[in-house]
Amino acid sequence: MQSSALQLEKRYLLVSAVGNILVGCVGVAVALVSASQAILLDGLFNLTYFATGLFTVKVAALVVGGDDERFPHGYAFFEPLVNGIKGMLVLGVSIMALVGAVESLLGGGREIAAGTAIGYGLFASVTCAAVALVTRRGAQVTDSPLVRVDAENWLVNAAISCCVLIAFAGILVLRSLGLHSWTPYVDPIVVLSVVAI
Numbered sequence: 001m002q003s004s005a006l007q008l009e010k011r012y013l014l015v016s017a018v019g020n021i022l023v024g025c026v027g028v029a030v031a032l033v034s035a036s037q038a039i040l041l042d043g044l045f046n047l048t049y050f051a052t053g054l055f056t057v058k059v060a061a062l063v064v065g066g067d068d069e070r071f072p073h074g075y076a077f078f079e080p081l082v083n084g085i086k087g088m089l090v091l092g093v094s095i096m097a098l099v100g101a102v103e104s105l106l107g108g109g110r111e112i113a114a115g116t117a118i119g120y121g122l123f124a125s126v127t128c129a130a131v132a133l134v135t136r137r138g139a140q141v142t143d144s145p146l147v148r149v150d151a152e153n154w155l156v157n158a159a160i161s162c163c164v165l166i167a168f169a170g171i172l173v174l175r176s177l178g179l180h181s182w183t184p185y186v187d188p189i190v191v192l193s194v195v196a197i
Contacts, residue, residue: 009147010057012138016150017053019131020046023124023157034116037104038164038190041097042124048089049153056082056146083149094195101191109184114171117187121165128158160194167193 027043030036059078104110132154139148167190171183 005142008138009142009144012135012142012144012147013053013057013150015138016131016135016147016154017050017057019127019154020050020053023127024050026123027120030116030120034113034120035110036112036117036120036168036187037097037100037110038167038187038194039117039120041093041191041194042161042164044093044097045090045157048093049086052082052086052089053150055085056150059146082146086149086153097191098195101188101195104188104191105185110187111184112168112171112187114168114175114183117168118165118172121161121168124161125158125165128154128161132158156197160197163193163197164190 024043024046027039027046029043031040031043059082132151135147135151135154138144139151167186171186174180174182174186
């Protein structure tokens with residue numbers, strides 16, 4: 001990969017990392033206000049991707065550097081390793097969220113601030129879709145497996161955020177229909193759905 005292509009790859013990986021830290025921090029802050037475990041899960045997913053995203057940028061530079069005495073076959077094997085680490089971290093967060101959601105369902109659910117949750121769902125959907133478009137373009141331009149995986153993650157992230165937005169809007173629908181007893185179950189069901197996806 002040429003030096004300019006490396007710079008381009010780094011730029012797209014940094015865009016992805018900035019998107020992750022933005023959505024992650026907003027998600028954790030809104031989760032504290034809204035009491036939504038689904039939003040906390042989304043925030044933690046994004047913070048996990050941010051942490052590994054910084055490592056991804058370093059790996060991209062090493063891969064371009066080629067082989068050396070320490071790694072005579074180069075650094076290319078780090079790319080799938082980074083993607084595997086991301087997957088394992090997401091799996092760990094998912095298992096913790098799954099346990100919390102099941103406990104919440106068995107305990108009668110959890111009321112959340114629906115308006116705040118809907119606002120977050122809208123913010124996350126728009127932000128994730130925008131970053132997905134940018135990184136998808138970056139994957140086409142750079143032909144980088146690291147950028148391609150990030151683009152796919154952002155597409156999934158955008159789809160999940162849209163589903164979460166729809167589910168939280170469902171709380172308002174349930175309330176308008178007088179089905180208040182069902183609203184505490186929306187958040188843990190959303191968590192279970194996100195983990196399943």
